[in-house]
Amino acid sequence: MIEQRNSLRWAAAAVAVVLLFFLPDGCTARIKGVLKDTITPVQHLFLKGGRRLKAGADSVRGLGGLAEENRRLSEEMIHLQARLNVLENLEQENMRLQSQLGFYRPQQRTLVPAEITARTISGWWQSVRLNKGLRDGVSTNRAVISSSGLVGRTAEVSLHTADVLLISDPACKVSARVSRTGSFGLVSGHGVNMKGYPIARMRFIHKDAPVRAGDAVVTSGLGGVFPKDILIGYIEKVHTEEAGLYQYADIIPNAVIELMDVVFVTADKNGEESEE
């Protein structure tokens, strides 16, 4: 009798697991969101502990060079402040000229700062998790950028977290332009190269476009998800497709290589997102 009851229980559990595969996408996303929000506090605990340890180790290691570091940072700050003043003047002049020509369009997007709290649990995906979610105005399919360029786009968003597919993930596709030549193409992730660096690939570049290694690749702004002229990375190698119709180029994604702890998610200025 007990054995029969046990078998029934196991059968019910197996059916429940199988049913999980047939649930609508929205439903599984909601379950996943609840699970993510439940586990996030545990993750934060470890993250904070790890950061404190690192900070402690850094301070012990850097005690000797602290004065030197301080001097260098002060110099750098003065230099950056001077540069900022020049750029502010240029921006104002640019806006004035654009408005005179009737081209000026006020910036529609605002940036939500978010902290990277985790990376993917398995190596099959190139993704990171942010500590901002729906409650902070982050929604799916939004560009994520850092000071080094384009990081990727948001994929799954729960109340308090957002998963970001990095530009080096094959599922992340961006319409791009080679900055020097203006040639258009489509950038998608290509995993990790033999040196262990994440790479992306730009396809469908015109066969006669004079692109070469070292050229900067930026977002084209087509499609509406990614803002225009955000640096994606630099071309490492250029190839011609077998059929000879197009060229393709391997790209080192700048922001993924130098991934910071803090990134920015694009959102509408009023915080309301429009679904595409």
Next chain:
Amino acid sequence: MSGLFIILTLMTAGAVQSLLPEWRMLSPLKPPLLLSLIVYFSLHTSRSRALCAAVVAGFIHDTFCPAPLGISIPFFVLMAMNVILVRKEVFSDRLLTYIIFGAVGAVLQIVYFAVVLGVTGLRPIWVGALTLRLLGSLLAGALICPLVYLALTQIRRLITKERKRV
């Protein structure tokens, strides 16, 4: 081992596994903490507890990556069932057991995901990268599983000592 201990350990392992840096040279690979825990629980608890732990591990794994929810549950359950099946024949509480189970389990995990993700078209599978990943997982499993065993044995010993003291 209580159910609560198992769930908390799995949650912690999931959180730690996602925070640990990946081994990029191994196409990239994460230390298989969840898998090691399933091996440990399958060798040390009852069949039903080990299978429940496998289901929970599957949920946690899928929560921490963009995979569809439930995709890794069959692997963890099959892994637990296999370890339970052979534990009477091979089990001795020695490091070598964990090295072998860890290495084999990690390789099987890569094979399972390569087949499932490749067949469903969720991920492109490149042969070179897959070979590198298999080699890496063999090493990672053989290294991490005994470490998890040692850590858990120590934690359980401490808990038992504390209980006796109380």
